[in-house]
Amino acid sequence: MSRDIPVGRGEPSPDENGKLERAWGTPPGLVGWLSSIDHKVIGYRFIVTAMAFFAAGGILAALMRLQLAVPENSLIGPDLYNQIFTMHGTTMMFLFAVPVMQAMGVYLVPLMVGTRNIAFPRLNAYAYWIYLFGGLMIYTAFALDIGPDAGWFSYPPLAGPEFSPGKRVDFWAQLITFTEVSGLLTSIVLITTILKLRAPGMTLDRMPLFVWAILVTSFMIMFAMPAIMFASTGLITDRLVGTHFYNPAEGGDAMLWQHLFWFFGHPEVYIIFIPALGFISSIIATFARRPVFGYPVLVLSMIATGFLGFGLWVHHMFATDAPELGKSFFTAASMIIAIPTALQIFCWITTLWNGRLNFRVPLLFVLAFFFILVIGGLTGIMLASGPLDLQVHDTYFVVAHLHYVLIGGAVFPLFGAFYYWFPKITGRMLNERLGRWNFWLFFIGFNVTFFPMHHLGLYGMPRRVYTYPANVGWSDLNAVATLGAVVIAVSMLLFLVNVIRSYRSGARSPHDPWSAPTLEWATASPPPVYNFARIPIVASREPLWGPSGIVGRVDGLSMDPPENLVTCVLDAAPDHRSVYPRPGIWPFLSAVATTVLFVGSIFTPWAIVWGAVPVAIALTAWFWPGKDEIDEHLALERKP
Amino acid sequence: MSARLNFASSVLAALSGVAYGAPFQNALLPAGVQADHVHTLWLIMLGTCTVVFIALFTAFVAALWRAPRSTEETPPQTSRTTGTERGATRAVALGAALSIAGLLGLLVASVVTDRALAGLPLKDGLVIEVNGQQWWWQVTYAPGDPSRTFETANELHIPVGRPVLLKLQSPDVIHSFWVPNLAPKKDLIPGRTLTLTLRADTPGVYRGQCAEFCGYQHAKMAFLVIAEEPAQYEQWAQSQHDSAKEPADAVRKRGRQVFMESPCVMCHAIQGTRANARTGPDLTHVASRMTLAAGTLPNTRGHLAGWITNPQQVKPGANMPAVTLPADDLQALLTYLESLK
Numbered sequence: 001m002s003r004d005i006p007v008g009r010g011e012p013s014p015d016e017n018g019k020l021e022r023a024w025g026t027p028p029g030l031v032g033w034l035s036s037i038d039h040k041v042i043g044y045r046f047i048v049t050a051m052a053f054f055a056a057g058g059i060l061a062a063l064m065r066l067q068l069a070v071p072e073n074s075l076i077g078p079d080l081y082n083q084i085f086t087m088h089g090t091t092m093m094f095l096f097a098v099p100v101m102q103a104m105g106v107y108l109v110p111l112m113v114g115t116r117n118i119a120f121p122r123l124n125a126y127a128y129w130i131y132l133f134g135g136l137m138i139y140t141a142f143a144l145d146i147g148p149d150a151g152w153f154s155y156p157p158l159a160g161p162e163f164s165p166g167k168r169v170d171f172w173a174q175l176i177t178f179t180e181v182s183g184l185l186t187s188i189v190l191i192t193t194i195l196k197l198r199a200p201g202m203t204l205d206r207m208p209l210f211v212w213a214i215l216v217t218s219f220m221i222m223f224a225m226p227a228i229m230f231a232s233t234g235l236i237t238d239r240l241v242g243t244h245f246y247n248p249a250e251g252g253d254a255m256l257w258q259h260l261f262w263f264f265g266h267p268e269v270y271i272i273f274i275p276a277l278g279f280i281s282s283i284i285a286t287f288a289r290r291p292v293f294g295y296p297v298l299v300l301s302m303i304a305t306g307f308l309g310f311g312l313w314v315h316h317m318f319a320t321d322a323p324e325l326g327k328s329f330f331t332a333a334s335m336i337i338a339i340p341t342a343l344q345i346f347c348w349i350t351t352l353w354n355g356r357l358n359f360r361v362p363l364l365f366v367l368a369f370f371f372i373l374v375i376g377g378l379t380g381i382m383l384a385s386g387p388l389d390l391q392v393h394d395t396y397f398v399v400a401h402l403h404y405v406l407i408g409g410a411v412f413p414l415f416g417a418f419y420y421w422f423p424k425i426t427g428r429m430l431n432e433r434l435g436r437w438n439f440w441l442f443f444i445g446f447n448v449t450f451f452p453m454h455h456l457g458l459y460g461m462p463r464r465v466y467t468y469p470a471n472v473g474w475s476d477l478n479a480v481a482t483l484g485a486v487v488i489a490v491s492m493l494l495f496l497v498n499v500i501r502s503y504r505s506g507a508r509s510p511h512d513p514w515s516a517p518t519l520e521w522a523t524a525s526p527p528p529v530y531n532f533a534r535i536p537i538v539a540s541r542e543p544l545w546g547p548s549g550i551v552g553r554v555d556g557l558s559m560d561p562p563e564n565l566v567t568c569v570l571d572a573a574p575d576h577r578s579v580y581p582r583p584g585i586w587p588f589l590s591a592v593a594t595t596v597l598f599v600g601s602i603f604t605p606w607a608i609v610w611g612a613v614p615v616a617i618a619l620t621a622w623f624w625p626g627k628d629e630i631d632e633h634l635a636l637e638r639k640p
Numbered sequence: 641m642s643a644r645l646n647f648a649s650s651v652l653a654a655l656s657g658v659a660y661g662a663p664f665q666n667a668l669l670p671a672g673v674q675a676d677h678v679h680t681l682w683l684i685m686l687g688t689c690t691v692v693f694i695a696l697f698t699a700f701v702a703a704l705w706r707a708p709r710s711t712e713e714t715p716p717q718t719s720r721t722t723g724t725e726r727g728a729t730r731a732v733a734l735g736a737a738l739s740i741a742g743l744l745g746l747l748v749a750s751v752v753t754d755r756a757l758a759g760l761p762l763k764d765g766l767v768i769e770v771n772g773q774q775w776w777w778q779v780t781y782a783p784g785d786p787s788r789t790f791e792t793a794n795e796l797h798i799p800v801g802r803p804v805l806l807k808l809q810s811p812d813v814i815h816s817f818w819v820p821n822l823a824p825k826k827d828l829i830p831g832r833t834l835t836l837t838l839r840a841d842t843p844g845v846y847r848g849q850c851a852e853f854c855g856y857q858h859a860k861m862a863f864l865v866i867a868e869e870p871a872q873y874e875q876w877a878q879s880q881h882d883s884a885k886e887p888a889d890a891v892r893k894r895g896r897q898v899f900m901e902s903p904c905v906m907c908h909a910i911q912g913t914r915a916n917a918r919t920g921p922d923l924t925h926v927a928s929r930m931t932l933a934a935g936t937l938p939n940t941r942g943h944l945a946g947w948i949t950n951p952q953q954v955k956p957g958a959n960m961p962a963v964t965l966p967a968d969d970l971q972a973l974l975t976y977l978e979s980l981k
Contacts (some may be wrong), residue, residue: 002907031793051757074732077956078856078857078859078956078957079856079956079957080857082855097941106849141889150855155813155814155852155853157812157813157814157830158814158854158855160855163774163812163813163855164798166801186900199971248830248831248832249831252832254814254830254831255829255831255832287710288707288710289714289715289716289717290716290718290722291708291717291718293722293725293728293732294728297732312794319824319825319827319851319852320827320829320834321827321829321832321834324754324758326885327754328750328751328754331747331750331751332747335743335746335747336743338739338743339736339739339740342735342736342739343732343735343736343739345696346731346732346735346736347732349699349700349703350703350725350731350732351697351706352700352704352707353699353702353703353706353728354705354707354709354722354725354728355707356707356708356709356710356714357704357707357708357709357710358709358710358711358712358714359709367704370696370697370700370812371697374693374696374697375693378689378692378693379689381685381689381743381746382685382686382689384750385681385685385746385747385749385750385753386754387677387678387681387750387753387754387757387824388678388681388685388750388753390678390680390824390825390826391675391682391820391824391825392667393669393825393851394816394825394851394852394853395851440886455661456661457670458661458666458668458820459661459662459665459666459667459820460661460662460665460666460667460668460820460847460849462818462849462850462851462852462858463851463853464858464859465858465859467859467860468858468859469935469936471662472661472662472665473661473662473665473666474661474662513712514712515712515713515716515905517716517718539862540718540719540720541718541719542716542718542719545716545717545718546716546718546720616648631771
């Protein structure tokens with residue numbers, strides 16, 4: 001089943017491995033634990049944290065389904081319900097979907113491009129801590145009954161100071177600040193890693209499709225985040241210091257928020273969706289035993305989606321007074337974006353058609369995409385049409401649509417990815433039998449929950465209602481949906497059991513349990529701290545398939561101090577060596593200082609002034625060059 | 641119109657295996673020309689998308705069916721050994737061409753529908769101003785014409801066959817006006833006036849509901865649209881325009897006095913009396929309305945009593961304060977309010 005790691009010239013000795021281990025490793029103890037900058041450690045924490053938030057968001061969803069199971073239910077009142085659905089949406093979008101995709105990128109990209117560690121590792125650690133602290137802040141607020149209650153979209157004036165007094169929406173707005181900072185920094189880290197740290201020979205057209213997906217996503221985050229950054233800052237200042245960005249009475253405009261929010265919010269959907277396309281391409285190739293058909297089509301489709309995703313935001317605003325001609329433009333743009341997705345689906349079906357299929361659990365999860373996402377995509381085309389959208393906009397039809405797109409398009413492939421890469425991350429296989437139960441229950445439960453919601457929307461049920469009367473004819477379908485939610489919950493429990501059992505006592509995984517084509521499988525499972533003892537030299541798109549995939553190994557990098565190879569953007573020719581930073585506590589402490597500033601500013605604007613002092617101190621300490629470090633650099637300069 | 645209850649939606653309903661939604665709040669049972677346009681578009685979209693789904697899914701299942709099975713040991717093909725794959729290229733190109741053609745068709749259908757919606761002739765139209773607020777609907781007929789204007793709440797009467805121009809405004813947060821049987825929805829945005837045109841073609845009572853999340857009681861911000869024959873409508877409009885009648889007996893007189901001396905008068909208006917506040921719904925003809933608390937309760941004496949004495953039970957967070965009255969006073973007040981037809 002497994003193969004040996006392809007060996008190039010100069011395989012390191014055990015002694016050298018020990019040296020590498022010391023140079024790249026994390027110091028022991030609690031301080032060491034907080035100081036780690038290894039992309040695998042950070043990526044692993046990132047994934048686990050995001051999944052914990054997924055579980056929390058899922059529990060909130062289950063509570064909503066219980067409340068809506070019967071009409072006029074008094075289980076949850078409007079105050080709590082509004083907090084719950086706001087927290088559910090906020091959690092799933094800001095604390096689960098985007099972070100988990102970035103987290104998978106943080107863990108996998110350096111391995112896939114064959115480098116020793118990620119670029120800007122301390123920044124990466126800082127981004128993780130900021131994300132974690134933001135998430136903890138919002139859940140603390142929620143536990144104290146000051147959770148946000150104006151929706152994950154927080155439209156002013158409802159979210160403004162007049163109609164949402166108190167601190168609830170402030171916590172929401174600051175959570176956005178946390179996730180903006182984290183998301184942007186992680187994007188910088190990933191883009192730099194992809195463009196500058198690829199193994200020699202891995203030209204752009206040999207990059208794995210998942211890496212392309214992360215590259216496109218990261219650029220989208222860089223362009224989408226500034227819009228929400230301005231929007232949420234305007235909301236905070238409206239609420240805290242009396243600006244009037246969104247107050248029509250003082251020359252502001254409630255519509256400004258909607259434009260800015262959706263200019264971010266629609267690309268956000270593709271930011272979640274595109275990495276999943278990368279999972280699908282990786283998994284289909286491995287389990288169809290052939291490369292995915294149409295590599296250039298897939299790459300260009302993802303790039304096209306990345307661009308087009310910015311041109312559709314007004315389709316969330318068809319019910320406003322945007323000009324009719326403008327709406328037609330956005331209808332056309334929203335339909336056009338179906339074309340790159342359709343092209344990718346055609347390419348994958350063609351790949352399956354001409355492949356030889358190995359129906360393991362990762363493939364099952366990916367195949368569900370072709371049922372669920374296609375339905376979600378087709379209802380998406382319906383919603384793109386202005387007039388039709390106006391009937392079903394803000395109804396359960398849209399709830400059905402968005403879950404078909406996000407769960408079918410991103411969560412099912414993500415679960416496939418977990419089953420696929422779990423052996424690489426933990427060194428153990430997930431149980432196949434439990435995996436199949438997990439898959440089928442999830443698939444059935446999902447459709448039972450969300451398919452009837454299409455009908456509910458057409459029958460007039462609006463979104464975000466905490467209850468409904470008995471005589472409007474929505475009771476049966478709501479009961480069915482709640483039943484489906486129970487099935488989903490069972491399937492998620494099975495997944496949890498599977499992960500815990502397999503993590504403790506699952507079958508040991510070889511380096512490459514699936515006989516896959518990409519570089520992450522060329523190293524041990526779990527990978528050593530330095531990823532590759534010798535960086536491979538790549539000569540093919542599928543370096544582990546075929547005899548001439550890896551044509552050699554890089555030699556001549558310093559082992560201690562740790563050195564990494566930097567290559568050119570286009571053709572990945574060796575460019576220069578760079579000394580890698582040592583682990584340190586300052587990224588963590590900087591994140592703590594930043595958190596104090598962010599949370600403090602909810603209560604007083606002065607927190608921004610005084611809170612900046614510890615942040616500045618921590619950042620200065622972070623970048624202060626130590627004498628040892630300078631000596632090491634100088635030594636390397638003299639002795640190449 | 642219900643004869644046009646279409647095959648496709650019956651199939652969908654059958655697919656879900658449960659009862660059909662209510663007929664009075666339902667986008668699939670258009671009772672007006674605007675909803676009908678969108679319904680036609682829906683059928684075109686549903687038909688096209690169903691065909692696309694079946695075609696795609698068939699290809700997908702066929703691919704899984706025909707592809708040989710493998711294991712991890714099966715030697716893989718690589719980019720070098722798969723070659724150019726002309727057949728696959730042609731299949732993908734054909735799929736792309738069909739997708740583009742299909743999308744173009746749907747785009748045209750959408751734009752044509754847009755034109756039809758915008759093209760509703762408004763000659764001789766009825767103008768109604770709707771002010772959505774947390775969490776009820778203030779409705780003003782013939783705004784700006786002092787001789788004909790009158791105000792009501794949470795209930796619109798419109799004549800069948802006559803176009804209606806709704807002027808939508810909000811004094812607080814964003815709401816959305818939606819009667820699925822009659823027309824697609826439109827937002828009410830503070831600081832702006834949006835318009836929505838519709839025409840009811842089938843008489844009936846249609847339920848609508850706020851569709852944009854507007855806070856605490858978004859769920860209980862409903863209203864009714866009563867589409868009736870023009871003669872009936874004229875009669876209704878005339879009676880609504882009249883001021884409240886003088887109380888006919890002592891109990892009602894006492895009821896009016898209770899009203900004037902209790903917190904009621906701080907927020908509500910009754911035309912023809914001193915009560916002239918505009919914070920809450922105009923009660924001049926409250927007894928003529930079918931529901932209370934924005935479509936939350938049927939308008940009966942018992943519900944009215946419950947709503948006055950304990951509104952937070954019915955609609956937690958509503959801006960209506962509880963009014964505690966001695967039993968006699970309450971009964972007198974109810975009798976008076978019930979006389980406001």
